[in-house]
Amino acid sequence: MTRGPATPLPSPKARRRLREAASLTQTQLAERVGVAPGTVRAWESGRTTPRGRKREAYARLLKTLAEEEESAARQAARTPQPAPPPKTEPTGDRASAPEACPGAEAEPEPEPEPVAMPMPMREPAPASQARSTREPVPEPRPAPAPLTPAQAFDALYEFSAPALVRQTFLLTGRREQARESVERAFQTAWERWPEVARDRDPVGWVRATAYEYALSPWQRFRPRHRHPEPPPADPGDRTLLNTLLRLPPRHRRTLVLYDGVGLDLPETAAETEASTPAAAHRLLRAREAVAGRLPALADPQVLHRRLAELASNERLGAARPPTVRRGGERRARFRTRAAIAFTVALIGTTALTVRTAPTHYEPPVSPGQAVRGVPPRVAPGSLSDEELELRQKLRDQMQDGPERLSPQLE
Structure with missing residues (x-):
């Protein structure tokens, strides 16, 4: 599964060259694009690629820098050079020509037209010569058919995958992790194949992705990391590793x-997302550490040969290109289906919530409290004789109460 082509960008090395030619720092370029300086370092190293609006702004800025560089080159080419002193010819037509006025430019002489050399003509074969003994006329070869994206990917994988697996083994010391890192990097390259195919260094693009995955700090949390692999058989290789x-x-x-x-030092600095002095400092510290334990490897040429031997002694294979492509397509389909399922579940949950949610506010009912001292309620029964007599007495008497007493004088 491939994605549509995005805005073309120059290679990471060309991006860095354009920025340095314009005398811009990574911080200044980041401010003009609207990103962090670390993002610009990642773009120039090739580890990450800008997307969306940031990619459009970055592409326009690089195009402006390239146009400014071309205009400066054209202006430098138009700068007149000091003319050589005129040669005096005592004889000929030029001697009789009138002298040019001072300050007037001499007309340039027309360049001689190139003379076409006659092509050697082959003599016709004699009629007496047999027709079969004549030289056959070569037929024009048909133009080679362009490669399909799958064929181009397979060619790139077969060319660079074995070497990348050996290099990644030097970084991790684990054979399976090195194979998996390279396969993941190529799967990512297949997902972004229109971008990788236009890159000037597709091998460097895949190498940066594989190194980044292999040195990820999350690798230590995997169960495979807890079980060490067998070391190399050679004691010297084991010590170097x-x-x-x-x-x-x-x-x-x-x-x-x-x-x-x-790689040279600027390319190494760009791929490791560091400045050139920082990359040189890291290289010197690494060489000192290796020479401290193995004095025989103090010479860079000897160290280069030993690293190549260490990587070549291990039998590290890589999967076939169709297997890697199918694995990447399966991962892309799985992620797509997982995203669709999550979206559908989110929509269903939202619809259920809207359906069952109350439409008005209902105040909560306060919890009940026990009241003590109240006699229990009893059911009414038949009245006794005394109760009947009392009721009749109350009915016969006046309901207004006793008469009102008023004060009187004696």
Whole structure:
């Protein structure tokens, strides 16, 4: 499963060159695009790629810088150079020509037209010569058919995957993790194939992704990380591998890229997202650490050869390209279906909540409290004779109460 093409961008190395040619720092470029300086370092190293509006703004800025560089080059080319002193010819037509007025520019002489060289003509074969003995006329070869995206991906994988697995093994010291990191990197490249296919260094794009996945700190939480793999059989290889694994991840990556892969210092700095002085400092510290435990590897040439031997001695294979492509497509389909299922579940939950939620406010009922001292209520029964007599007496008497007493004089 591939994505649609996005806005084309120059290679990470060209992005860095355009920024440096414009005398801009990463912080200044980040302010003009509206991102953090670390994001610009990631873009120039090729580890990440801008998307959406940030990609459009970054592409426009790089295009402006490239146009400014071209205009500066054209202006430098138009700058007149000091003319050489005129040659005096005593004889010929030029000697009799009138002298040019001072301050007037001489008309440029027309360049001689190139003379077409006659092509050697082949003599026709004699009629007596047999027709079968004549030289056959070569037929024009048909133009090669363009490669499909799958064929181009397979060619890139078969060319670079074995070397990338060996390089990743030097970073991790684990064979299965190295294979998995390279496969994941190629699966990511297949998902973004229109972008990777236009890149000037697709191998570097995949290498940066594989290194980033292999050195991720989340790898230590995997169950596979708790079980160590068997070390190399050669004691020298085992000592060198243990020395590499003791280095910090950034120093180890810089050492492998510079002394193992053979990149120059600016490319190593761009891929490790560091400045050139910082990359040089990491490289020197890594070499000092290796030479401290293995003095025989103090020479960079010897260290380069030993790293190549260590990676080649291990039997590290890679899966077939169709298997990697199908694995990446399955992962993409799984993520797509998971996103659709999550969206559907969210919509269903929202609809159920809207359906069952109350439409008006209902005050809560306060909890009841026990009241003591009240006699229990009893059911009424038949009256006794005394109660009947009392009731009759009350009915016969006046209901207004006793008469009112008024004060009188004696």
